[in-house]
Amino acid sequence: MNHLLQDHGFEVQSQWVSHERIIVPEVLWLAYLDEHFGHNNASELITTVLKSATEAEPRVQVNGYVSSFSRLDDAATDRLRFKLFETGALADLRLALSGLCHLFPSFPLLRLLGNDGPYIVGDVSKLKKTIETLNDRIGVTTTYTLAHLFYGSVMAGHVKINAGLSLAKPNSILGYPNTEESQKLAASLRGSSKMLDSEITTTDRFGWQRDFWKTCMEFEPPRI
Amino acid sequence: MSNTERDTALSALQGLVQKFIEEAQDELRELWNALPVETSEKELYEVVGALMSRQSLLLRQLSLSSEFWNFDGGSLVLRSMVDTHITLAYICHEDSLKRALAFIDYGLGQERLYTAKVKAKAEADGNTDVVAELTAYESDLDSEKYIHHTDVKYGAWSDKNIKSLANEVGLRDYYEATFPPFSSGTHGIWNHLLKFNCSVSDNPLHAGLKIPKTKHPSPDVEILMLAAGQAEMSFRLVRKRFNIAEPQTSPAQSLDTGMNEITAKFNRSANQE
Numbered sequence: 001m002n003h004l005l006q007d008h009g010f011e012v013q014s015q016w017v018s019h020e021r022i023i024v025p026e027v028l029w030l031a032y033l034d035e036h037f038g039h040n041n042a043s044e045l046i047t048t049v050l051k052s053a054t055e056a057e058p059r060v061q062v063n064g065y066v067s068s069f070s071r072l073d074d075a076a077t078d079r080l081r082f083k084l085f086e087t088g089a090l091a092d093l094r095l096a097l098s099g100l101c102h103l104f105p106s107f108p109l110l111r112l113l114g115n116d117g118p119y120i121v122g123d124v125s126k127l128k129k130t131i132e133t134l135n136d137r138i139g140v141t142t143t144y145t146l147a148h149l150f151y152g153s154v155m156a157g158h159v160k161i162n163a164g165l166s167l168a169k170p171n172s173i174l175g176y177p178n179t180e181e182s183q184k185l186a187a188s189l190r191g192s193s194k195m196l197d198s199e200i201t202t203t204d205r206f207g208w209q210r211d212f213w214k215t216c217m218e219f220e221p222p223r224i
Numbered sequence: 225m226s227n228t229e230r231d232t233a234l235s236a237l238q239g240l241v242q243k244f245i246e247e248a249q250d251e252l253r254e255l256w257n258a259l260p261v262e263t264s265e266k267e268l269y270e271v272v273g274a275l276m277s278r279q280s281l282l283l284r285q286l287s288l289s290s291e292f293w294n295f296d297g298g299s300l301v302l303r304s305m306v307d308t309h310i311t312l313a314y315i316c317h318e319d320s321l322k323r324a325l326a327f328i329d330y331g332l333g334q335e336r337l338y339t340a341k342v343k344a345k346a347e348a349d350g351n352t353d354v355v356a357e358l359t360a361y362e363s364d365l366d367s368e369k370y371i372h373h374t375d376v377k378y379g380a381w382s383d384k385n386i387k388s389l390a391n392e393v394g395l396r397d398y399y400e401a402t403f404p405p406f407s408s409g410t411h412g413i414w415n416h417l418l419k420f421n422c423s424v425s426d427n428p429l430h431a432g433l434k435i436p437k438t439k440h441p442s443p444d445v446e447i448l449m450l451a452a453g454q455a456e457m458s459f460r461l462v463r464k465r466f467n468i469a470e471p472q473t474s475p476a477q478s479l480d481t482g483m484n485e486i487t488a489k490f491n492r493s494a495n496q497e
Contacts, residue, residue: 021431124429131428216429224435 299409
C-alpha cells in the first residue's frame with residue numbers, strides 16, 4: 001500500500017506497531033470483558049460504554065483502546081460514570097475489571113471505576129494467561145477482542161465501513177476460524193486494529209503502554 | 225547407552241583428535257620441507273609458511289578446546305581461518321613476491337605505529353621503564369626493516385577489501401558462504417547474538433523480552449570438521465601453487481573417516497538399547 005501511495009507522489013511515513021507490546025495492553029480490558037460476559041454480552045456492554053463516552057464528551061474520541069479514556073477530563077469522566085451507573089454497566093465493569101484496577105495504578109479506567117471492586121487472589125495469574133492468549137494473534141479470543149475494539153468504535157460513530165469490505169460483514173466472525181469469510185474478516189480486523197487511532201498506537205501519548213509493561217516487569221522481573 | 229559405553233566413545237574421540245593434531249602438524253612440516261624455498265624470493269616463502277602455520281595452529285587450538293566446538297565460539301576461529309585462506313590465495317595467485325612484500329610492509333608499519341603511540345603515551349606519563357623497553361623493541365624492529373624505510377599504511381594491506389581479494393582469485397562463492405556469518409560471530413552482530421546469545425522470555429509479563437542465554441551449547445564436531453576443511457583447502461592451494469604432489473590422504477580425511485566410525489559405533493549401541 002505504501003509503495004502504491006509513494007508511486008503517486010504521496011509522502012508516506014510508516015511505523016511498525018507491535019501487536020504484542022502495543023495492542024495487547026490497549027485491548028486487554030476488552031479481553032477481560034469478553035471472558036467474563038461472553039461474546040454477545042461483552043459486545044453490548046462495550047457498545048454501551050463507548051456510546052456513553054461519546055455522549056459524555058462528543059469533542060474527543062474514546063474508542064476501544066483503553067488509553068483513549070485518558071482524553072476525558074474529570075468532569076466528562078464524572079458524566080460518563082453517572083451514565084454507566086444509570087444503565088447498570090458501571091457495576092459490570094467494576095466486577096470484570098477489578099483485577100486490572102488493583103494491579104495497575106495507572107490503568108486508564110481506574111479514574112472511572114475506582115478501586116472498590118473485589119480483590120481476587122490470582123489476579124496476576126489471570127493477567128498472564130490473558131496476555132498469553134492475546135499474544136496468539138490469530139486465536140479465537142484475540143479475534144473476538146479485536147472485533148470488540150473495531151465494532152465498538154463503529155457503534156460509537158468513530159468509524160465508517162464501506163459496503164463490500166470484509167469488515168462490513170461482522171456476523172461472519174461466528175464462523176471463525178472455520179470459514180474463509182471469517183478468516184478474511186479476522187485478517188482485516190488485525191490490520192485495522194493497528195490503524196484505528198494513530199496517536200495511541202504510534203506515540204503512547206498517555207504513557208499507559210510504558211507503565212503497563214513496567215508494572216508487569218515488577219511483578220515478575222526477568223531474572224536469569 | 226551405558227556410562228561405560230559413553231566413556232569408551234569419548235575416549236575414542238579424544239584419541240582421534242590427538243591423532244589428528246599430530247597428523248596436521250606433520251602435514252605442515254612435510255609441506256614446508258617440500259617447498260622449493262629460494263632466497264631470491266625469501267619473503268614469499270616466509271609469508272606462505274607463516275600463513276600455513278597460522279592455519280595449522282588455529283586448527284590445533286580449536287581441536288584441543290571442545291568448549292569452542294559450537295558456532296558461537298567456533299566462528300571466532302573459523303573467520304580467522306577464512307581470512308587467512310583468502311590472503312594466502314591472493315598472494316599465491318599472481319605477483320606473489322610483490323604481494324608478499326606488501327603484506328610484510330603493512331604488518332611492520334602497523335607494529336611501528338602501535339609502538340610509537342604507546343611510547344608517546346609512556347613518555348608523556350614519565351614512565352621511563354616502558355620507554356626504555358619500547359626503544360629496545362624498536363631496535364629489534366630495525367632488524368626487520370629500518371624505521372625510515374617503513375611506511376605506515378592506512379586501510380588494507382593490498383588496497384582492497386577481503387571480498388575483492390576473494391573475487392579476484394575465484395573464491396567468491398566461498399567468501400559469500402563463510403565470511404558474513406563468521407564475521408557476525410566475530411564482531412557480535414545482532415543476527416549472531418539473536419541465535420546464540422539471547423532467547424525470548426516465555427513469561428507473558430515480559431512482552432517478548434529477549435533475555436541473555438547462560439546455557440553453554442553442546443559440542444558439535446561439525447565445527448572441528450569445518451576448521452579441518454579450511455586448513456586442508458589452504459594446504460592444497462599451496463601444493464598446487466608450488467607443484468607439490470597431493471598426499472594419498474589428508475588429516476582432515478582421516479578425521480572424517482574416524483568420526484564416521486565412532487558415530488556408527490555410537491548409533492549401533494543406541495539402537496541395541
